Amino acid sequence: MSRNGPPDRAYHHGDLRAALLASAAALIEERGIDAFSLREVARRAGVSPAAPSHHFGDARGLLTALAAQAFRDLGDALEEGGVADDPETRIRRQGIAYVGFAIARPGRFGLMWRSALLDAADPAFDQASRRAFRALDRPVRGDADPAPPHDPACAPSIACWSIVHGFATLALNGAFGPGPEAARLAAMQILPAVLGYLEV
Amino acid sequence: MSRNGPPDRAYHHGDLRAALLASAAALIEERGIDAFSLREVARRAGVSPAAPSHHFGDARGLLTALAAQAFRDLGDALEEGGVADDPETRIRRQGIAYVGFAIARPGRFGLMWRSALLDAADPAFDQASRRAFRALDRPVRGDADPAPPHDPACAPSIACWSIVHGFATLALNGAFGPGPEAARLAAMQILPAVLGYLEV
DNA sequence: AGGGTAGTGTGAACAGTGTCAAGAAACGGA
DNA sequence: TCCGTTTCTTGACACTGTTCACACTACCCT
Numbered sequence A, B: 001m002s003r004n005g006p007p008d009r010a011y012h013h014g015d016l017r018a019a020l021l022a023s024a025a026a027l028i029e030e031r032g033i034d035a036f037s038l039r040e041v042a043r044r045a046g047v048s049p050a051a052p053s054h055h056f057g058d059a060r061g062l063l064t065a066l067a068a069q070a071f072r073d074l075g076d077a078l079e080e081g082g083v084a085d086d087p088e089t090r091i092r093r094q095g096i097a098y099v100g101f102a103i104a105r106p107g108r109f110g111l112m113w114r115s116a117l118l119d120a121a122d123p124a125f126d127q128a129s130r131r132a133f134r135a136l137d138r139p140v141r142g143d144a145d146p147a148p149p150h151d152p153a154c155a156p157s158i159a160c161w162s163i164v165h166g167f168a169t170l171a172l173n174g175a176f177g178p179g180p181e182a183a184r185l186a187a188m189q190i191l192p193a194v195l196g197y198l199e200v
Numbered sequence C: 001a002g003g004g005t006a007g008t009g010t011g012a013a014c015a016g017t018g019t020c021a022a023g024a025a026a027c028g029g030a
Numbered sequence D: 001t002c003c004g005t006t007t008c009t010t011g012a013c014a015c016t017g018t019t020c021a022c023a024c025t026a027c028c029c030t
Helices: A016-031 A038-045 A059-081 A087-104 A106-112 A123-141 A152-172 A179-189 A191-196 B016-031 B038-045 B059-081 B087-104 B106-112 B123-141 B152-172 B179-189 B191-196
Strands: none
Touching: A016 A038, A016 A059, A016 A106, A038 A059, A059 A087, A059 A106, A059 A123, A087 A106, A087 A123, A087 A152, A087 A179, A087 A191, A106 A152, A123 A152, A152 A179, A152 A191, A152 B152, A152 B191, A179 A191, A191 B152, B016 B038, B016 B059, B016 B106, B038 B059, B059 B087, B059 B106, B059 B123, B087 B106, B087 B123, B087 B152, B087 B179, B087 B191, B106 B152, B123 B152, B152 B179, B152 B191, B179 B191
16 A cells, blocks of 8 residues: 555556546447447556456446445435425435436436346445335335336336336437427427326 | 349349348347347358448448348337327326337347447438427327427427437336336336326 | 359468466565 | 565556558449
8 A cells, every 4th residue: 555655656557446447437428338349448547458357357247336336325315305295296306317317328218228238236235226216115115115127006106117217218319309309399398298297 | 233132133133232130130139239249240141341331331330230220110000009099198108118119129229229339420310310209299298389399399399309309218227127028027017007196 | 155254252361359368566464 | 684565567468449551342334
């Protein structure tokens, strides 16, 4: 440990794990997930193509760690949006927060649902995604015992989840017009009306 | 034209374009879109890796043609599901049809929304996707003048679209349990209740 | 009927990818 | 000080999509 060297440059690279996550996040955000390349991430971090394997094992491992982080952020955003007196406005605010989260960083949001690229059995990923759903479920069913999403009691929560998730993915895929600007516009102009058709 | 030869073996291969589309559809369905490989498709069709370029130009061209076909099929399924007297059951049946279409062939459904892999400007693709939305919009707004999705008048249609699209993508990504069986189960057991929360 | 031409395929090549096996360098603790 | 472990590099392998030059076939036109 270089106690009196530069603070975050302890080892060969310093904190390569964090640097790789940051490079990957930036790459995904600017070029999309389908342009993701482990070698390009390593290149941006200034290391050799095989270096990431020691920290993540696999490209899948890196992406899973990134997705887990994204789910933690989503959970935070939903809990922030869920503070209100009546459940109705809480649900509405959470819906806005959900779509806002997706539109703010489309690459990150898209990654979270590319299950073919992720390791769903990863504990951190599993816990983070579970917590995000729990945050969405709480304003609907209150603090009742947490139930898995396939429980019929969760139907109203799943209705909320489905409508905002569908709106977000459709918007990001250009269904309401090409480009990110159209998605943002749709979220401003028609998302409130869309949420009004939901009666939980 | 080999007028009296075997019927579908007119040229070197016969109808390579159709064969490639079929191979690609099969590959995507059995291994997922992320495992798509143009070389593998050519291999299955028994031709060299460069052969597809004459028919589709690009991997993107092939996938776009496949997605256009999928959108045509979706439009057909929605129009079949939209025959009923009152609009309410028409909407409900279309929702079931939409999710059923997605679950029946997850690979095909996933491809339709991977805009990064497709050429959205392709005329056939554009027309087919437009028609599918039109089919979804008709039970809601009747035979009023067709409006683009970003028109505020389409808000109720977009609410329907969002909720079924979100449900389908969540189910296929394992949000309601792992594997395709869980998705099918969720569609049977909780989709009707979810659709009940929509008041258009 | 015959020749030119457009259409349709092959094969080799190039740059780029993920991953693995060895080995070298730097660090931590004995 | 020296040993062991962690971290990273190098080189290799099997892939991928795409392009190029070339060959062959089927059709159209004269």
